[in-house]
Amino acid sequence: GQNIDQPTEMTATEGAIVQINCTYQTSGFNGLFWYQQHAGEAPTFLSYNVLDGLEEKGRFSSFLSRSKGYSYLLLKELQMKDSASYLCAVKDYGQNFVFGPGTRLSVLP
């Protein structure tokens, strides 16, 4: 079966660091993706991991452990504009992308 879990909500303070975890069990694995979605808008691509380890893109980093079925998205130097939902997705086989329920992040001043 397909199962992706993320915390429902998180709160952090402006300027801080926050880590959003994602665990997955899917029938196949061809990459793990993170998307950001502001309220009322479409998801936008943030990062992806295919191999184990850390991928860094500016203030955002994503980590993957395939053996543990685990990923996290790390957001540094939080800004108010980072308040959004963060979606974890696995490309399991072929062109099939399976999404988690999303984590709503609130950044407080």
Add this chain to the structure above:
Amino acid sequence: DAGITQSPRHKVTETGTPVTLRCHQTENHRYMYWYRQDPGHGLRLIHYSYGVKDTDKGEVSDGYSVSRSKTEDFLLTLESATSSQTSVYFCAISEGDGGVVEKLFFGSGTQLSVL
């Protein structure tokens, strides 16, 4: 923005009526997708297409049909809309980065309300 346009952006309809949502892309992408997004469920795949006249079902395909007669257009039809199909519908395309991995890019979405 990967050149994706969805229409309409908002639609209110009555139970039992047919509804068609349109997704149009301008960059000749092979793969196109329809997702619905509901609170607590995240994005769920309805149907996808891997070429003209080539489509396949996703996780929540019951009550939906699709057609792709041209590369640029992917239509989603609700033959007889029900209240459970009230949702936000997103069209997406997958685009590669020159390497192995293809990523999804989304249209702006259609808010559909079935009364």
